[in-house]
Amino acid sequence: xxxxxxxxxxxxxxxxxxxxxxxxxxxxxxxxxxxxxxxxxxxxxxxxxxxxxxxxxxxxxxxxxxxxxxxxxxxxxxxxxxxxxxxxxxxxxxxxxxxxxxxxxxxxxxxxxxxxxxxxxxxxx
Amino acid sequence: xxxxxxxxxxxxxxxxxxxxxxxxxxxxxxxxxxxxxxxxxxxxxxxxxxxxxxxxxxxxxxxxxxxxxxxxxxxxxxxxxxxxxxxxxxxxxxxxxxxxxxxxxxxxxxxxxxxxxxxxxxxxxxxxxxxxxxxxxxxxxxxxxxxxxxxxxxxxxxxxxxxxxxxxxxxxxxxxxxxxxxxxxxxxxxxxxxxxxxxxxxxxxxxxxxxxxxxxxxxxxxxxxxxxxxxxxxxxxxxxxxxxxxxxxxxxxxxxxxxxxxxxxxxxxxxxxxxxxxxxxxxxxxxxxxxxxxxxxxxxxxxxxxxxxxxxxxxxxxxxxxxxxxxxxxxxxxxxxxxxxxxxxxxxxxxxxxxxxxxxxxxxxxxxxxxxxxxxxxxxxxxxxxxxxxxxxxxxxxxxxxxxxxxxxxxxxx
Numbered sequence: 001x002x003x004x005x006x007x008x009x010x011x012x013x014x015x016x017x018x019x020x021x022x023x024x025x026x027x028x029x030x031x032x033x034x035x036x037x038x039x040x041x042x043x044x045x046x047x048x049x050x051x052x053x054x055x056x057x058x059x060x061x062x063x064x065x066x067x068x069x070x071x072x073x074x075x076x077x078x079x080x081x082x083x084x085x086x087x088x089x090x091x092x093x094x095x096x097x098x099x100x101x102x103x104x105x106x107x108x109x110x111x112x113x114x115x116x117x118x119x120x121x122x123x124x125x
Numbered sequence: 126x127x128x129x130x131x132x133x134x135x136x137x138x139x140x141x142x143x144x145x146x147x148x149x150x151x152x153x154x155x156x157x158x159x160x161x162x163x164x165x166x167x168x169x170x171x172x173x174x175x176x177x178x179x180x181x182x183x184x185x186x187x188x189x190x191x192x193x194x195x196x197x198x199x200x201x202x203x204x205x206x207x208x209x210x211x212x213x214x215x216x217x218x219x220x221x222x223x224x225x226x227x228x229x230x231x232x233x234x235x236x237x238x239x240x241x242x243x244x245x246x247x248x249x250x251x252x253x254x255x256x257x258x259x260x261x262x263x264x265x266x267x268x269x270x271x272x273x274x275x276x277x278x279x280x281x282x283x284x285x286x287x288x289x290x291x292x293x294x295x296x297x298x299x300x301x302x303x304x305x306x307x308x309x310x311x312x313x314x315x316x317x318x319x320x321x322x323x324x325x326x327x328x329x330x331x332x333x334x335x336x337x338x339x340x341x342x343x344x345x346x347x348x349x350x351x352x353x354x355x356x357x358x359x360x361x362x363x364x365x366x367x368x369x370x371x372x373x374x375x376x377x378x379x380x381x382x383x384x385x386x387x388x389x390x391x392x393x394x395x396x397x398x399x400x401x402x403x404x405x406x407x408x409x410x411x412x413x414x415x416x417x418x419x420x421x422x423x424x425x426x427x428x429x430x431x432x433x434x435x436x437x438x439x440x441x442x443x444x445x446x447x448x449x450x451x452x453x454x455x456x457x458x459x460x461x462x463x464x465x466x467x468x469x470x471x472x473x474x475x476x477x478x479x480x481x482x483x484x485x486x487x488x489x490x491x492x493x494x495x496x497x498x499x500x501x502x503x504x505x506x507x508x509x510x511x512x513x514x515x516x517x518x519x520x521x522x523x524x525x526x527x528x529x530x531x532x533x534x535x536x537x538x539x
Contacts, residue, residue: 001338034140035345038395078395080338085136096181117334117371 002038002114003079003087007094008071009107020101027097031079031090040077071107078114087111134174138167139261141184143346146258147233149191150296156240157286160258162198166191234259235350236296242311245292250285251314253278259346260339270336271321308351312360312417315343319364323371331381331525337368348403358406359418365400366424369393380525385433397428416452419444438467455484456492463496471503491520495530502537511538 031037050065149159180186268275299307322336344361373387430436445461466474498513514534
């Protein structure tokens with residue numbers, strides 16, 4: 001099962017501690033080497049080139065960032081795992097790194113299953 | 126904080142179990158014992174974590190729990206005095222109970238890979254042990270994946286562990302001279318697991334994507350453990366690219382959809398990208414293309430074509446020629462006939478296919494008459510083409526495939 005994880009955060013106004021960055025790289029490497037992490041990237045702030053294209057009431061509109069949500073989406077990751085719980089475990093490890101290394105950091109990871117071949121097959125006989 | 130469910134504990138287990146078993150096997154020298162100790166630790170985790178929460182370092186917790194069990198067990202057996210001292214010493218060196226195994230993890234995992242795929246084991250034993258020890262799958266999960274009864278898988282695993290013990294297979298890396306053959310055995314096991322998911326030989330479903338995903342995960346694990354081996358990346362590339370076609374490989378009614386007829390917009394671009402990247406690593410390692418890397422290069426050529434007709438068939442044909450040099454196979458030669466038939470016209474393809482008619486390995490192989498039928502039809506030799514498709518239909522064991530062949534026989538005769 002494939003999962004997309006979107007990390008949203010309210011970051012303290014200080015630069016991220018170097019040991020956090022190191023821990024994130026280590027965990028990422030571990031998850032990649034385990035064959036579970038397929039893809040991940042950090043995202044530029046919505047103030048730096050973020051755009052929203054919207055369709056409401058038949059009207060297309062384009063709005064430049066920054067967006068005003070309390071938390072910003074700051075990275076995404078794509079995991080291939082055997083269960084939802086395994087996805088939760090990887091996400092929990094990722095958040096725990098922040099808890100242990102960057103006081104004041106708050107955020108959440110939204111975990112969503114990606115449709116896969118199993119969703120397109122015939123209904124079970 | 127919410128308390129972890131059994132499923133959550135099992136998820137931690139899947140992440141930690143291979144390293145745990147590998148570390149324990151180095152300690153006790155026997156994979157079977159290591160696996161039993163690891164299972165004991167899992168049972169303890171299932172008892173304690175739901176009440177107490179997952180410890181901060183679950184891998185360390187499982188390891189020290191298993192080690193304490195090991196000591197308990199050995200204490201009860203006087204004849205293992207020497208090992209007890211050994212384990213005791215290891216525990217003294219790590220008084221915190223948080224074993225610092227990082228230096229060994231890669232090597233231990235690699236030993237576990239080679240032992241699980243050891244040539245003294247029958248193929249089904251290798252497959253079951255690999256999924257169990259490296260994939261972290263339970264016996265029940267393996268049984269479900271291979272559509273065999275759970276006790277059968279249990280027996281395969283316990284027999285394999287016993288064989289390793291009886292034959293005194295040491296928990297060691299293969300000596301350099303044996304590495305190529307031993308690596309081939311490892312890659313073959315992963316390839317077999319993938320293929321069982323990709324074109325299931327049993328059951329009602331044509332594919333079982335979850336088993337493909339398990340094989341892919343193993344292939345990626347091997348890439349990290351054996352980064353200097355081109356064929357490891359070759360196998361990973363092949364599986365990533367083949368898996369990318371899974372969403373297009375089954376029709377709405379569960380029928381197989383073969384490569385030329387697939388809706389390529391449904392191919393998984395992420396997996397294709399990963400496959401091409403793995404293939405680039407083969408190149409970066411000096412471009413020593415073995416059979417898996419060559420098959421991956423062929424798959425990549427298909428992956429790069431936006432439509433079947435855009436395929437660089439000359440390149441596919443040339444790659445098959447190299448593949449046959451490296452690893453002769455009548456099936457590869459038949460595939461070359463298809464590619465040459467596309468690149469240079471049906472006559473040229475038919476000449477290659479015709480030469481295979483007396484090949485014993487292809488006797489009873491439905492795709493030989495099917496390929497000939499296709500080439501004959503394109504040459505306008507319709508009666509011969511229809512006869513070939515009927516032969517193909519008679520030879521296949523797959524009902525869905527038979528229907529496809531019969532339809533083509535009708536079309537050729539019509």
